Amino acid sequence: MKKFFSVKDVPDLRKFISEAKNVKANPFGQENLGKHKTLGLIFLNPSLRTRLSTQKAGLNLGMQVMVMNMGQEGWALETKDGVVMDGTSVEHIREAAAVIGQYCDIVGLRSFPSLKDREADYTEELFNKFMEFCKVPVVSLESATRHPLQSFADLLTIEEEKKVEKPKVVLTWAPHVKALPQAVPNSFAEWMNRAQKEGMIDFIITHPKGYELSEEFTEGVTITHNQSEAIKDADFVYVKNWSGFQEYGKIIATDEEWMLNSKRLSNHTKVMHCLPVRRDVELASEILDGPQSLVQTEAGNRLWAAQTVLKTILEDLS
Amino acid sequence: MKKFFSVKDVPDLRKFISEAKNVKANPFGQENLGKHKTLGLIFLNPSLRTRLSTQKAGLNLGMQVMVMNMGQEGWALETKDGVVMDGTSVEHIREAAAVIGQYCDIVGLRSFPSLKDREADYTEELFNKFMEFCKVPVVSLESATRHPLQSFADLLTIEEEKKVEKPKVVLTWAPHVKALPQAVPNSFAEWMNRAQKEGMIDFIITHPKGYELSEEFTEGVTITHNQSEAIKDADFVYVKNWSGFQEYGKIIATDEEWMLNSKRLSNHTKVMHCLPVRRDVELASEILDGPQSLVQTEAGNRLWAAQTVLKTILEDLS
Amino acid sequence: MKKFFSVKDVPDLRKFISEAKNVKANPFGQENLGKHKTLGLIFLNPSLRTRLSTQKAGLNLGMQVMVMNMGQEGWALETKDGVVMDGTSVEHIREAAAVIGQYCDIVGLRSFPSLKDREADYTEELFNKFMEFCKVPVVSLESATRHPLQSFADLLTIEEEKKVEKPKVVLTWAPHVKALPQAVPNSFAEWMNRAQKEGMIDFIITHPKGYELSEEFTEGVTITHNQSEAIKDADFVYVKNWSGFQEYGKIIATDEEWMLNSKRLSNHTKVMHCLPVRRDVELASEILDGPQSLVQTEAGNRLWAAQTVLKTILEDLS
Structure with missing residues (x-):
């Protein structure tokens, strides 16, 4: 290498x-x-x-x-x-x-x-x-x-924590107060896309309209604007904010509904985030502090x- | 530990x-x-x-x-x-x-x-x-x-430098131009209080009225507002500024008379300070540069x- | 030492x-x-x-x-x-x-x-x-x-790269947008002056009027205001800006003509600079990116x- x-x-x-x-x-x-x-x-x-x-x-x-x-x-x-x-x-x-x-x-x-x-x-x-x-x-x-070191650690975490041979992994956009880079979601999409092609996982992306990532990273990946549908039977939900790629660097929507909380989460779903995370803006504290969170495993x-x-x-x- | x-x-x-x-x-x-x-x-x-x-x-x-x-x-x-x-x-x-x-x-x-x-x-x-x-x-x-690492080093210095079995140690307030934390005097008081209880030293605190530290650290310690009396026969004088605990974080007095100089110091008294020190504000240069100063021994x-x-x-x- | x-x-x-x-x-x-x-x-x-x-x-x-x-x-x-x-x-x-x-x-x-x-x-x-x-x-x-570590590395570079027993070394002033210290040229002059006295090199300094360095560093060294003449048959040209010593810390002239470019450089001359360098202000990019530059050798x-x-x-x- x-x-x-x-x-x-x-x-x-x-x-x-x-x-x-x-x-x-x-x-x-x-x-x-x-x-x-x-x-x-x-x-x-x-x-x-x-x-x-x-x-x-x-x-x-x-x-x-x-x-x-x-x-x-x-x-x-x-x-x-x-x-x-x-x-x-x-x-x-x-x-x-x-x-x-x-x-x-x-x-x-x-x-x-x-x-x-x-x-x-x-x-x-x-x-x-x-x-x-x-x-x-x-x-x-x-x-x-x-951010490839992050994505590598994320895939390692999924491989360690998966309960089924080919888990369903969902990348979901989340709200934030600042305009953030697309590096983490781009990279996560690129790694998961590859893992999907190699038969390791199933991969879906969900985000509000306007938050489309560059096709360079998402080509061939299913993308939906319906978060609830996407995460319903997910084994892993990767939560991350990013700013617009088309409207470059812009905050297009800040829909609070997109913040994941435990009500909308299946019991078997594990939640991931690269950190640092804005508590109760990007992700509910109850999830971060609960047993479904893998954020510290990822960091480790x-x-x-x-x-x-x-x-x-x-x-x-x- | x-x-x-x-x-x-x-x-x-x-x-x-x-x-x-x-x-x-x-x-x-x-x-x-x-x-x-x-x-x-x-x-x-x-x-x-x-x-x-x-x-x-x-x-x-x-x-x-x-x-x-x-x-x-x-x-x-x-x-x-x-x-x-x-x-x-x-x-x-x-x-x-x-x-x-x-x-x-x-x-x-x-x-x-x-x-x-x-x-x-x-x-x-x-x-x-x-x-x-x-x-x-x-x-x-x-x-x-x-600031326990400081206090531990201070006690080590006293133990190394003492000429009598049970030396008299005085903590004295000193003037400063800024409002400083109470961490060093609190900690010094806490460690010396313990050392006094274990029969290692005698300990007194002196400061102007209004600069009382939290009793959590000074309980049982003799406190006097008469600096000259306190340091008269001291083996070690520990010089330090701090801001108010009651009037929290405030500068209550800046009495220049409280700055220690060699005129008011017995020949056998050693002078300590945690550093950094404001020369000729907290402590006279003549003491810092003279043989009675232990500030570098403490730092070492x-x-x-x-x-x-x-x-x-x-x-x-x- | x-x-x-x-x-x-x-x-x-x-x-x-x-x-x-x-x-x-x-x-x-x-x-x-x-x-x-x-x-x-x-x-x-x-x-x-x-x-x-x-x-x-x-x-x-x-x-x-x-x-x-x-x-x-x-x-x-x-x-x-x-x-x-x-x-x-x-x-x-x-x-x-x-x-x-x-x-x-x-x-x-x-x-x-x-x-x-x-x-x-x-x-x-x-x-x-x-x-x-x-x-x-x-x-x-x-x-x-x-800046003696720089000058030591510079002399090592000259000793490694020289093609003749006793090369001609020229220190030339160069334009800049800021007022810079004299540390590098002082030091280079001091080291080259010593090397000249020990028969290792021939040394000349060239700069516009007003940029005289302290004689402490240049005593006995030939100084000329004619850059073209000075660098004509040089084996090594050391390019560096500095601010005034007489008019202390001042920018006296910013004559762009003093910026070295390849037109005014003999083919056998090697060019040195301590870095960081302002491209096309102090020194032409074409020289920095070409085979006559030793700047990376010096840095190494x-x-x-x-x-x-x-x-x-x-x-x-x-």
């Missing part, structure tokens, strides 16, 4: 899940694999789960880990080419990425979308340039359009997802 | 001091005790001594240490239950604490008081919730009402206090 | 370069030298290359490394003596430096100049006080007037410079 940016970077999904289970069962089984290797974690945006789980994953593998928050400790990066840099950007991503790549064997990078310029966001301009100039394997810690699995990715890259380095 | 929040968490004070002396004499004697264990240090407020000493303590014990500044790298946490989270708080402490607890074997947490809502501060709402949901041992890196002992606490928790983990 | 603040701290320049080549050839050859030793990296200003390269250098030597950004995680330091600290400074450098020195075996410190008070900047008030009170070896991660050599300095100090510690 030379990079971990989307589900397309995973050659064998079932084997990847199986590897993650092995890593979880034996966290220090490869504690010398990362010896003399450096992991640089570069954050252009805030992070809690991703930061701590990936840092720990690197340490568990014996790597040297360096964490850098560019916004606070570093400075603004220019991404456009051909720009006379007489403004506020202190350094071009060409230089910065190449320098960071010289000090690291693997780089993790987080960079949120602008939610203003859809083309720049969806061509993953910053991420692609970083990968190009960095020259070492790059792990996405969430890019403008995807972030560690094993990250460690499996780093392990796989390290094995291919030498 | 399952947590380190107040002196009440220490079963045997004399033994704890003795352990700290052992750790100081042999810093790397338990360098494998923390192998495969992760220490997470979570700061909701700035830190210098506590941050560096606790990070180093964990490393000396062979732990993996992760430092996280929530305010800059993370985001604002909601602590109230039953709140519809449609405001500025991005994540509830229930989720955040549980997640952090999954990635760490021990968590250190710093959280200052609001100085506005005495009840919320003195019920230690944030800290107690964090400990409840985190589920792993939590070490206070200073909470709303206490912060490392051994932290390492002793972590060691004790690690020994009880397995 | 007891400190690394300027080229004067290097007893034997040729041997130092030779050591750096050894370290680069065998990065983990001294991986136990730093065992049980702590490196504290204290940043009063932002950093990318210096931060990552020095952190990694410490880790490569087996040190415990702690990184602290004072501005964000800590607080403002007072440097003046005899000041009643009733303003915004929370702690005096006397206390802070002494505390940090107790937790570290080596301290790296970054502190930029004010560019307002030349005397305070050029007496290196902050740095000298820090070194005095810290009591352990201090490595400059860039001070008000010098920052690691070996830092590791050589730390190794040398560690060897002298015991």
